[in-house]
Amino acid sequence: MLDQADYIARYDKHDALGVIAGQPQQLMQAYEFSLDGLGELSEVRQIVLAGMGGSALAGEFVKSWLADRLPVPLVIVRDYTLPAFVGPQTLVVASSYSGNTEETLSALAEAEGLGARIVVMSSGGKLLDAARAKGHAHVATVPSGHMHLDLPGGLQPRLAVLYGVKALATLLEQAGLVGGLRDELMGAADWVAQELSAWQANVPTERNQAKQIATQLVGHPAVVYGGPTLALAAMKWKIDANENAKNLAFYNYFPEFNHNEFLGWDHPAQSGLAVIELRSELDHPQIQKRFDITNKLRASHFVPIQVQAKGATRLHQMLWTIILGDFTMAYLAFLNGIDPTPVDLIEELKREL
Numbered sequence: 001m002l003d004q005a006d007y008i009a010r011y012d013k014h015d016a017l018g019v020i021a022g023q024p025q026q027l028m029q030a031y032e033f034s035l036d037g038l039g040e041l042s043e044v045r046q047i048v049l050a051g052m053g054g055s056a057l058a059g060e061f062v063k064s065w066l067a068d069r070l071p072v073p074l075v076i077v078r079d080y081t082l083p084a085f086v087g088p089q090t091l092v093v094a095s096s097y098s099g100n101t102e103e104t105l106s107a108l109a110e111a112e113g114l115g116a117r118i119v120v121m122s123s124g125g126k127l128l129d130a131a132r133a134k135g136h137a138h139v140a141t142v143p144s145g146h147m148h149l150d151l152p153g154g155l156q157p158r159l160a161v162l163y164g165v166k167a168l169a170t171l172l173e174q175a176g177l178v179g180g181l182r183d184e185l186m187g188a189a190d191w192v193a194q195e196l197s198a199w200q201a202n203v204p205t206e207r208n209q210a211k212q213i214a215t216q217l218v219g220h221p222a223v224v225y226g227g228p229t230l231a232l233a234a235m236k237w238k239i240d241a242n243e244n245a246k247n248l249a250f251y252n253y254f255p256e257f258n259h260n261e262f263l264g265w266d267h268p269a270q271s272g273l274a275v276i277e278l279r280s281e282l283d284h285p286q287i288q289k290r291f292d293i294t295n296k297l298r299a300s301h302f303v304p305i306q307v308q309a310k311g312a313t314r315l316h317q318m319l320w321t322i323i324l325g326d327f328t329m330a331y332l333a334f335l336n337g338i339d340p341t342p343v344d345l346i347e348e349l350k351r352e353l
Contacts, residue, residue: 002211002331003204011334014341016244017201020158020326024196024319026162027189029152031170035137038117041175044091048116049168050077050107051095054157057236058121058164059095062172064232065315067180080106082114092116093171094136095164097157099125102353121167123153124158133264156341158243159326161236184315192319195310199327210324213276213305214331219243220274221248226259227283227291229314232322234278240329244340247332252281254290262294265301273305278315 001007008017026180035041035172043128047070048058056076063074075083096104099122108130111118117266120131120138131138151163162258169181197203199210222241226234231253241249252261277291307324309317333340 002201002208002214002334003203005322006153007203008334011337011339012330013339014329015329015339016159016333019096019341020323020330021196021200023159023162023323024189024193026152026160027166027185029163029166031167033119033137033174033211034071035174037135038091038119039136041117041177042221043089043092044072044086044117044175044177045089046073046075047091047093048075048082048086048111049095050079050104050111051093052078052101052103054159054161054239055097055101055104055121055164056096057158057161057232057239058168060232060235061318064229064316065338066112066172066178066181070172072183077107079103082116083108086111086113086114086116088112088117090116091119091175093119093121093168094127095121096125096166096185097123097151097153097155099123099127099129100350101127102350105130106332119171121151121164123151126251129183156243156343158236158239161322170202180333188315188319189312189315191311192323194234195320196323196327199324210327211331213307213328214335217245217247217274217276217328217332218303218335220272222250222274222276224249224251224276224278225254225291226251226278227253227254227280227287228282228318229282230278230309230321231324233309233318236322237276237278237329238323240325241332242348243343244326245332245336246338247329247336254287254294258290258294262298265298269301271301273302275302277304277306278309279306280309282314282317 049244059076118136120136122128172178173181205211224234225236234251238249238251241247309321311317311320330340
């Protein structure tokens with residue numbers, strides 16, 4: 001069915017596949033930040049990104065990508081309140097793609113009260129209104145001619161993550177914390193744009209890894225495992241399964257998995273779970289060994305779908321694996337008989353709140 005254009009067109013009413021394929025272009029987006037009013041950024045001792053769902057993923061991506069290069073801690077807060085350490089030496093990034101996420105708006109108000117240095121990332125809504133009214137630094141697209149533009153809008157947050165990655169990279173560079181990030185992202189974008197052609201709808205299932213994995217997942221809850229290099233990618237696959245395919249999914253990462261969940265596979269004996277392993281040769285050799293031993297010791301409970309990441313660097317492998325997951329879960333949505341784009345139940349929940 002995935003090789004029939006009319007079948008895909010029946011469900012892809014909002015062109016999810018086109019949006020997914022266009023994601024590398026998000027890394028080409030140019031931004032500028034007005035950092036006036038933030039004071040001397042060399043005094044910043046920690047960065048806190050407050051966001052939920054897809055709006056937090058850009059921070060998670062940057063945290064994983066730059067784990068060995070960021071000179072200060074980057075903490076992701078998915079909550080209404082901020083940690084007690086937040087104060088004048090904290091840079092708080094309030095991130096909400098819609099601009100109306102109530103948890104993030106609450107965190108922004110708290111950051112203001114604590115005297116933190118604040119940057120807003122949003123495509124509009126109440127968050128951007130607050131930034132303009134109170135003079136907080138916020139993202140502007142280039143060329144703009146003024147500072148009242150924002151993240152390009154019109155997408156689901158989970159498919160606009162790379163806009164946020166580029167914006168955060170720009171902020172870190174302009175703040176003098178890490179250099180060369182924008183050039184790295186541009187080069188990686190060119191590379192992954194070529195790679196993803198193998199997962200497009202016009203490539204038949206027999207040669208299309210994304211379609212093959214989606215076909216194996218139909219009718220199963222899924223659990224996605226990654227090592228340190230691809231733990232964020234495993235989280236993104238889980239989110240895509242939930243939001244795109246409306247399919248139950250979970251994730252975990254090695255080596256933590258071996259200290260608890262590893263034992264949980266005893267019962268029930270037939271869980272019905274499909275297991276996906278995202279493997280990277282950049283992980284520590286002991287991580288590779290843990291995957292192999294786990295698969296041997298749990299062979300009676302699952303045979304994993306193994307995905308070996310391509311790319312010479314952590315950045316390349318993260319992008320390659322995440323976008324493969326985006327395609328996979330869109331195809332799973334089609335096989336589940338649904339449009340992957342809308343998240344109507346989440347919108348209903350927000351209205352009820």
